[in-house]
Amino acid sequence: MSYSPAVDDNGLPSPNYLSSEKGLWSWLSTLDHKRIGILYLIGITIAFFLGGVFALLLRLELFFPGQQLVGPDTYNKLFTLHGAVMVFLFIIPSIPAALGNFVLPLQLGAKDVAFPRLNLASWYIYVAGSLFALYALVTGGVDTGWTFYTPYSTSSNTAVISITTGAFILGFSSIFTGMNFIVTIHKLRAPGMTWDRLPLMVWALYGTALIQVLATPVLAITLALLIMERTLGVGIFDPAMGGDPVLFQHFFWFYSHPAVYIMILPGMGIISELIAAFSKREIVGYKFVAGSSLAIALLGFLVWGHHMFTSGQSELASAIFSFLTFFVAIPSAIKVFNWTATLYKGRISLEVPMLYALGFLFLFAIGGLTGLFLGTLSVDIHLHDTYFIVAHFHYVMMGGTVIALIGGIHYWWPKMFGRMYSQFWGVVGFILVFVGFNVTFFSQFIMGSQGMPRRYWDYLPQFQRIHGISTVGAMILGTGLFIIAIYLIASLRRGTIVGPNPWGASTLEWETTSPPHPHNFENQPVVTGGPYDFNKPRV
Amino acid sequence: MDTTATFWLPTPSSTIAGEIDLLFYVIFYLTTFFFLLIVSLATYFTIKYRKTAENENDPMPFVGHSRLLEATWIIIPTAIVMVLFFWGFRGYLRLSIVPAEAMQVKVTGQKWFWSFDYPEGASTVNEMVAPVGRPVRLLMSSKDVIHAFFVPAFRIKKDVLPNRYGVSWFEANQIGVYDLFCAEYCGSKHSQMIGKVRIVSEQDYKVWLESASDLGKGLTPVQYGEKLFQLKACATCHTIDGSSSNGPTFQGIFGHEVKLANGSSVTVDENYIRESILVPSAKVVAGFQPIMPTFQGILKDKEIDALVAYIQSLGGK
Numbered sequence: 001m002s003y004s005p006a007v008d009d010n011g012l013p014s015p016n017y018l019s020s021e022k023g024l025w026s027w028l029s030t031l032d033h034k035r036i037g038i039l040y041l042i043g044i045t046i047a048f049f050l051g052g053v054f055a056l057l058l059r060l061e062l063f064f065p066g067q068q069l070v071g072p073d074t075y076n077k078l079f080t081l082h083g084a085v086m087v088f089l090f091i092i093p094s095i096p097a098a099l100g101n102f103v104l105p106l107q108l109g110a111k112d113v114a115f116p117r118l119n120l121a122s123w124y125i126y127v128a129g130s131l132f133a134l135y136a137l138v139t140g141g142v143d144t145g146w147t148f149y150t151p152y153s154t155s156s157n158t159a160v161i162s163i164t165t166g167a168f169i170l171g172f173s174s175i176f177t178g179m180n181f182i183v184t185i186h187k188l189r190a191p192g193m194t195w196d197r198l199p200l201m202v203w204a205l206y207g208t209a210l211i212q213v214l215a216t217p218v219l220a221i222t223l224a225l226l227i228m229e230r231t232l233g234v235g236i237f238d239p240a241m242g243g244d245p246v247l248f249q250h251f252f253w254f255y256s257h258p259a260v261y262i263m264i265l266p267g268m269g270i271i272s273e274l275i276a277a278f279s280k281r282e283i284v285g286y287k288f289v290a291g292s293s294l295a296i297a298l299l300g301f302l303v304w305g306h307h308m309f310t311s312g313q314s315e316l317a318s319a320i321f322s323f324l325t326f327f328v329a330i331p332s333a334i335k336v337f338n339w340t341a342t343l344y345k346g347r348i349s350l351e352v353p354m355l356y357a358l359g360f361l362f363l364f365a366i367g368g369l370t371g372l373f374l375g376t377l378s379v380d381i382h383l384h385d386t387y388f389i390v391a392h393f394h395y396v397m398m399g400g401t402v403i404a405l406i407g408g409i410h411y412w413w414p415k416m417f418g419r420m421y422s423q424f425w426g427v428v429g430f431i432l433v434f435v436g437f438n439v440t441f442f443s444q445f446i447m448g449s450q451g452m453p454r455r456y457w458d459y460l461p462q463f464q465r466i467h468g469i470s471t472v473g474a475m476i477l478g479t480g481l482f483i484i485a486i487y488l489i490a491s492l493r494r495g496t497i498v499g500p501n502p503w504g505a506s507t508l509e510w511e512t513t514s515p516p517h518p519h520n521f522e523n524q525p526v527v528t529g530g531p532y533d534f535n536k537p538r539v
Numbered sequence: 540m541d542t543t544a545t546f547w548l549p550t551p552s553s554t555i556a557g558e559i560d561l562l563f564y565v566i567f568y569l570t571t572f573f574f575l576l577i578v579s580l581a582t583y584f585t586i587k588y589r590k591t592a593e594n595e596n597d598p599m600p601f602v603g604h605s606r607l608l609e610a611t612w613i614i615i616p617t618a619i620v621m622v623l624f625f626w627g628f629r630g631y632l633r634l635s636i637v638p639a640e641a642m643q644v645k646v647t648g649q650k651w652f653w654s655f656d657y658p659e660g661a662s663t664v665n666e667m668v669a670p671v672g673r674p675v676r677l678l679m680s681s682k683d684v685i686h687a688f689f690v691p692a693f694r695i696k697k698d699v700l701p702n703r704y705g706v707s708w709f710e711a712n713q714i715g716v717y718d719l720f721c722a723e724y725c726g727s728k729h730s731q732m733i734g735k736v737r738i739v740s741e742q743d744y745k746v747w748l749e750s751a752s753d754l755g756k757g758l759t760p761v762q763y764g765e766k767l768f769q770l771k772a773c774a775t776c777h778t779i780d781g782s783s784s785n786g787p788t789f790q791g792i793f794g795h796e797v798k799l800a801n802g803s804s805v806t807v808d809e810n811y812i813r814e815s816i817l818v819p820s821a822k823v824v825a826g827f828q829p830i831m832p833t834f835q836g837i838l839k840d841k842e843i844d845a846l847v848a849y850i851q852s853l854g855g856k
C-alpha cells in the first residue's frame with residue numbers, strides 16, 4: 001500500500017480525520033466514528049476525574065476514625081456519587097464507546113460503523129444522561145448507594161429521581177452503541193475478514209454488545225418502576241405499599257451482574273491485542289478466547305443471585321447461583337492461562353502498553369481468584385458487604401478494566417493522534433498507579449475479612465492502621481493518574497511524530513496512516529490471513 | 540480448634556467459625572498457589588523471551604499448541620471449583636439449619652439501633668446477652684429499611700428485612716464481648732449502628748436475666764430515665780446539651796412551647812412527651828424530619844414515666 005506524502009500544517013499525514021475539518025461544530029456534528037470515539041474519550045475522562053475526586057475525598061475522610069472532612073450525610077452522598085458516576089458515566093461507556101468506537105471499524109477494514117447517525121445520537125444521549133446525573137449532584141446529591149436498594153431509595157428524601165432518570169437515559173446510549181456494533185461486525189467486515197480472522201478485541205466488543213442490548217432494558221424497566229413507586233405511590237418494592245424489596249434486588253442484579261461483563265469483557269479484548277502485539281505471537285487458543293467472550297456473555301445472565309446470598313432468598317436458589325457462579329469463573333481463568341502461555345517463545349518488548357498488559361494479568365488474577373472466596377457460600381456469608389467485596393471488585397473493575405483501558409489508550413494513542421508520549425513518564429506513571437493501586441486495595445481485603453463493613457463513614461479503632469495505609473495508597477494512585485493525564489495531553493503538541501505502525505502490530509488499524517484518513521483507508525483493504533500473523537511482510 | 544485471631548480473620552468464637560475458617564484458608568492457599576504460578580511463569584517468559592538486538596529481525600517461530608496442556612488447565616480448575624462448591628454449600632446448610640434445642644431471641648433493627656427481646660420478657664438495646672455453649676436462634680425483622688446483622692467473630696450475617704422474618708443462629712464457644720455491625724447500608728448513622736454481643740457463662744446469664752427484667756431497681760425515676768436515655772438509644776438522635784442532632788435537644792424544653800411542622804404549636808408536658816414516644820408522627824417538631832421510630836411495644840409504662848421525669852429534670856419551667 002502506498003501513502004500520499006502530503007502532510008498537514010502540523011506535519012501529520014494529510015488528509016487525516018483530525019485536521020480535515022475544523023471548528024467546534026465540525027466535531028459536534030461529526031458522523032466519523034473516530035471523532036465520536038474522541039468525544040466519548042473526553043466525556044469519560046471528565047467522569048473519571050469527577051468519580052476519582054469523590055474517591056479521594058472518601059479515602060481522606062477515612063484516614064482517621066471520627067469526622068475528618070465531611071459529616072456522615074455528605075459521606076453517604078459521596079460514595080453514592082462515586083459509584084454511580086464510575087459505573088454509569090465512566091466504566092460502562094469507557095472501552096466500548098470510546099476506544100471501541102475508534103478501533104472497531106479500523107480493525108474490520110470498514111469505513112465507519114453501520115449507523116453513523118445513531119452513533120452520534122448515542123453520544124448526545126450519553127451527554128443528556130450525564131447532565132441529569134450532574135443535576136442530581138448540584139440539587140443536593142443522592143445517598144442511596146449506586147445500587148438504589150429499596151425501601152431505602154423509596155424513602156430517601158434526596159435526588160433519587162433525577163439520578164435514576166439519568167441512569168435510565170444513559171442505558172439507551174449503551175443499547176444503541178451495542179446495536180450499532182453488532183450490525184457493524186456482521187455487515188461491514190472487509191473482503192476476506194472471516195469470523196475466524198476477527199481480532200480478539202472485536203470478539204470481545206461483540207460479546208459486550210450482546211449484553212448491552214439484552215440486559216440494559218431490564219435496568220431501564222427497574223429504574224422506571226422505582227421512579228413510578230416514588231412519584232405515583234405504586235407499590236412494587238416498598239413493603240409499606242405492599243411491595244417486596246428483595247424483588248428489587250433480583251431485578252437490579254439481573255442487569256448489574258451482566259453489566260460487570262460489559263465492563264470487563266472489552267478490557268479482556270484489549271489485553272489480547274496488547275499481548276499479541278508485544279509478544280509478536282498469535283494468542284494461544286484463539287478460538288477458545290474468542291468463544292469464551294460469548295460464553296461469558298451468556299453465562300453471565302445466570303448468576304445474579306450470588307449478590308444476594310444473605311438477602312433472604314431461598315437456600316436452594318443460593319445453592320444454584322453459587323454452582324453457576326463457579327462455572328462462569330472457568331472461561332475467565334482459561335483466558336488468563338492462554339495469555340500467559342502466549343508469552344512463551346514470544347519476542348517480548350516491554351513498551352508502556354505491555355506494562356499495563358502484564359499489570360492486568362497480575363491484578364486481574366487477584367480479582368478473579370478472590371472471587372472464589374465469594375462464590376463459596378459459607379465463606380461469602382462472612383465476607384458479604386465488607387471491604388473484602390470492595391477490594392475484590394476494585395481489583396476486577398479498576399485493576400482489570402481501568403488498567404486495560406489505560407493500556408489501550410497508550411497503545412492506540414499514536415494511532416489516534418499520530419504522536420508518541422514520553423516513554424520515561426509513561427513508566428513512572430505505570431509504577432505509581434500499580435503500586436498505589438495495590439496499597440489502596442490489598443489492604444481492603446484484610447480489613448474486610450477482619451470484619452470491617454463497607455459504606456461506613458466511621459469505624460472502630462482496630463481498623464485505624466489499615467484504613468490509614470489504604471488512604472496513603474489512594475494518594476499515590478491519584479498522583480500516578482495525574483501524571484499520566486499530564487504527559488498524554490502534553491504529547492498532543494510536543495510528541496514525536498510516528499509512522500503508521502510504531503509497535504510493529506499486525507491488525508488492520510496499523511496499516512493506515514496515523515492519524516487515519518477520514519475514511520480510514522485510502523484503498524479498501526483485503527484480508528488474506530489471521531489477525532496475528534507477524535511474519536507477513538509489513539509496511 | 541484455633542481460638543486466636545489470624546492475619547486474615549478475627550478470633551473465631553462460635554461453633555461454626557472453625558469450619559468456615561478452614562475453608563477460607565484452603566481457598567487462600569489454593570488461590571495463592573495459582574497466583575504465584577501465573578505471575579512466576581509470566582515473569583520468567585518475559586525475561587527469557589524478551590526482545591534483544593540479536594533476535595529483533597528473526598522470523599517468529601511456529602509454536603504448536605498442546606491439546607493435553609489445554610485440557611489440563613480446563614479440567615483442573617473445574618474439579619477444584621466443584622469441591623469448593625460442595626464444601627461451601629455444606630457450611631451454608633449448617634449456617635441455615637437451626638438446632639432444635641436453640642433458645643430464641645427476637646432481633647429488631649431500625650434506624651439506627653438494635654433491640655433484643657428475650658423469651659423471659661427482658662429486652663435490651665444495642666447489647667445482646669447470651670450464654671456460652673447454647674445455640675441461639677435469631678428471629679429478625681426491621682421496622683424501616685433493610686439492615687443486616689453481622690457478627691464477624693461468629694461468621695454470621697443475615698439481612699434484616701421490613702416485610703419478612705430472617706432467621707440466623709449461632710452457638711458461642713468463648714466468653715467475651717463481640718462487635719455487632721449493621722452490614723446493609725441504612726442511611727445517616729449506618730456506621731453508628733454498632734452493637735455488642737456479650738457472651739457470658741450460663742450462671743451469669745441467669746443472674747443477668749433476673750436483673751434485666753427490672754432495670755430500675757434502686758434508682759430514682761430521674762436516674763432510671765437517664766439510664767434509659769442511653770440504653771434505649773434516644774441518645775443517637777437527641778442531646779441534652781442544647782445542640783440539635785437528628786432530633787431536637789431535651790435541654791430546657793419542658794413547659795415551653797414548641798413549633799410544629801404543621802404551623803401550630805404545643806406546650807411540652809407529660810402527655811406530649813408520652814405521645815412523642817409512642818406516636819412520634821402525631822406531632823412533628825418544625826425543622827426536623829419525621830424519622831423518630833415509635834417505641835410502642837418497646838418501652839413499658841414504667842420506663843416512659845422515668846423518661847418523662849428525666850426530660851423534666853433537664854430544665855424548663
Ligand SMILES: [Cu+2]
Nearest residue numbers: 686721725732
Ligand atoms: Cu442498618
